[in-house]
Amino acid sequence: MYITWSDDLNVGDPELDAHHRSIVDAIGRMEQALEKNQKNTMTGMILLELQQYVKVHFAAEEKLFRKTGFPQAEQHIAEHKIFQEKLEILKEEFVSGEGYPALDVLDFLINWFTNHITTFDREYIPYIGMSKEH
Numbered sequence: 001m002y003i004t005w006s007d008d009l010n011v012g013d014p015e016l017d018a019h020h021r022s023i024v025d026a027i028g029r030m031e032q033a034l035e036k037n038q039k040n041t042m043t044g045m046i047l048l049e050l051q052q053y054v055k056v057h058f059a060a061e062e063k064l065f066r067k068t069g070f071p072q073a074e075q076h077i078a079e080h081k082i083f084q085e086k087l088e089i090l091k092e093e094f095v096s097g098e099g100y101p102a103l104d105v106l107d108f109l110i111n112w113f114t115n116h117i118t119t120f121d122r123e124y125i126p127y128i129g130m131s132k133e134h
Helices: 014-035 039-068 073-096 102-133
Strands: none
Touching (some): 014 039, 014 102, 039 073
């Protein structure tokens, strides 16, 4: 399963779209590492990078929610928290050698991000214009 950036992943906010592109690129690098049999050296580093990057990205989304009064903010923030907790577990287990195989980690990341962007993030698109008005 592969993930590449496409315009249907855009939400209409340049900052958030750039974040999404960077996350997709990091996941793509993990795919490449698996193809080159470099999973042990790259997967842990990419998981750490993703962990740091989603923290920044989720903070930016949550700032938008506060600014616009996005009504599904609480549910969306809960999704962010669950993902961050899962990512921490995946990273720790992978680094310790006790976790899921890298391919399973990759499948989880692809499925979660694709679903999150195309489902949950789509809900706030109408509010992006409101954030530009304030």
